[in-house]
Amino acid sequence: MTPPAVAVRGLEKRFGPVLALRGVDLEAREASLLAVVGPNGAGKSTLLRCLAGLALPSAGSIEIAGERAERGRLRAKVGLVAHATFLYGELSVRENLVFAARLHGVADPRRRAEALLAEDALEDWAGRRAATLSRGLAQRAALARARVHDPPILLLDEPFTGLDPRSAERLAARLRELRERGRTILLVSHDLARAAELADHAVVLQRGRVVGQASAAPLDLARLAEAAADA
Amino acid sequence: MSAVLAILWKDLVSEWRSRDRIVAMLLFSLLVVVVFHFALPVRPGGGPPEGLPGLLWVAYVFAAILGLNRAFAVELENEALSGLALVPCDRGFVFLGKATASFLLILLAQLATALAFALAFDAPLGRVAGPLAGIAALGAAGLASVGTLFAAIAVRTRYREVMLPLLLLPLLVPLLLGAVRATAELLASGRVPSDAIQLLLVTDAVFLIVSFVGFEYVLDE
Numbered sequence: 001m002t003p004p005a006v007a008v009r010g011l012e013k014r015f016g017p018v019l020a021l022r023g024v025d026l027e028a029r030e031a032s033l034l035a036v037v038g039p040n041g042a043g044k045s046t047l048l049r050c051l052a053g054l055a056l057p058s059a060g061s062i063e064i065a066g067e068r069a070e071r072g073r074l075r076a077k078v079g080l081v082a083h084a085t086f087l088y089g090e091l092s093v094r095e096n097l098v099f100a101a102r103l104h105g106v107a108d109p110r111r112r113a114e115a116l117l118a119e120d121a122l123e124d125w126a127g128r129r130a131a132t133l134s135r136g137l138a139q140r141a142a143l144a145r146a147r148v149h150d151p152p153i154l155l156l157d158e159p160f161t162g163l164d165p166r167s168a169e170r171l172a173a174r175l176r177e178l179r180e181r182g183r184t185i186l187l188v189s190h191d192l193a194r195a196a197e198l199a200d201h202a203v204v205l206q207r208g209r210v211v212g213q214a215s216a217a218p219l220d221l222a223r224l225a226e227a228a229a230d231a
Numbered sequence: 232m233s234a235v236l237a238i239l240w241k242d243l244v245s246e247w248r249s250r251d252r253i254v255a256m257l258l259f260s261l262l263v264v265v266v267f268h269f270a271l272p273v274r275p276g277g278g279p280p281e282g283l284p285g286l287l288w289v290a291y292v293f294a295a296i297l298g299l300n301r302a303f304a305v306e307l308e309n310e311a312l313s314g315l316a317l318v319p320c321d322r323g324f325v326f327l328g329k330a331t332a333s334f335l336l337i338l339l340a341q342l343a344t345a346l347a348f349a350l351a352f353d354a355p356l357g358r359v360a361g362p363l364a365g366i367a368a369l370g371a372a373g374l375a376s377v378g379t380l381f382a383a384i385a386v387r388t389r390y391r392e393v394m395l396p397l398l399l400l401p402l403l404v405p406l407l408l409g410a411v412r413a414t415a416e417l418l419a420s421g422r423v424p425s426d427a428i429q430l431l432l433v434t435d436a437v438f439l440i441v442s443f444v445g446f447e448y449v450l451d452e
């Protein structure tokens with residue numbers, strides 16, 4: 001049997017006296033989209049930052065394709081789109097992508113940047129400084145930046161926040177396309193409708209615990225809402 | 232190595248476009264020279280004031296702290312610091328890139344400060360320019376290395392502008408001892424004391440190794 005693309009076992013994260021994650025278990029299979037939903041303060045972003053290798057878990061383990069992943073491996077295998085874009089305002093979109101590709105040791109950073117600009121329809125804005133981009137374009141550039149090293153796993157933290165309906169629809173279509181191309185996507189959101197629309201599987205997180213699950217796409221929004229409400 | 236060069240390129244290009252660090256450092260250095268020029272008594276026989284090497288290094292250190300504080304402010308915009316923390320290689324290479332950029336900017340500020348001191352105080356810095364540049368570079372290397380480590384720590388604290396000098400200045404004592412002594416001896420006799428240079432080299436090496444290793448944990452959340 002193929003191991004899951006991502007498996008989290010008993011993950012805990014403590015910030016001083018506060019236990020942000022309390023033994024989280026979840027799995028995402030390859031080429032699927034797993035939504036992690038829950039209210040503010042549920043620990044969704046902390047979970048994603050542990051998965052990205054930005055925060056060190058206090059206990060538990062993270063496995064990538066069946067192998068326990070240390071942080072260096074995690075950082076090589078995942079791409080993260082967080083609340084903020086990680087873009088440098090003084091650099092152009094193209095320069096930001098080339099910089100990120102060099103940082104990740106990509107063999108031909110310029111070529112990779114041009115490929116991503118084309119894929120994400122950013123060519124017209126390639127020379128524009130990142131500081132002057134609209135929220136929708138910045139989010140598109142952030143998604144391209146997260147993929148410079150072509151990671152098999154993409155982590156997205158509330159990526160639809162602040163997007164107008166057209167940009168949100170474009171992003172949703174892009175995520176579906178990436179999943180079809182074999183990427184495993186973990187999407188953190190408090191927007192149940194968006195999660196139900198996109199995800200193959202969803203877990204409900206509350207106060208650092210997984211308190212509900214829903215599977216078999218398309219997800220039933222009412223059941224997901226019920227699971228979140230029960231939590 | 233590509234990560235080091237990428238960060239160095241990014242910092243220098245960003246600085247070239249915004250000029251916020253170097254302008255602040257240069258203006259500060261010039262203001263220090265102006266203040267010292269009016270505050271220090273004129274010597275009866277003319278010539279530079281007593282304690283010139285110490286004054287020069289005071290200007291160097293505070294200008295450097297000003298620049299180091301800004302070095303990570305740019306990383307807060309759009310949480311770019313987290314983007315740097317995601318590098319798959321050892322985060323020590325992120326440190327090397329940031330520290331090298333700061334080193335070059337500190338050198339530039341030191342050059343301008345030395346010129347301003349030479350003009351304002353009629354100090355004979357020109358005749359010892361080569362060895363003085365060497366001492367300044369050794370000082371700048373120490374300042375940039377330990378300063379980069381502590382700037383990365385301070386930037387996530389509430390009072391980051393105050394925190395950096397509070398953390399950094401006590402650690403700079405051995406570096407300043409060596410640098411001021413070497414500069415004073417150079418200006419007085421024209422020769423560079425080997426014990427002061429040894430102290431600078433050892434301090435630089437310790438700062439560099441500790442900062443390279445420690446940076447892995449500094450970028451953790």
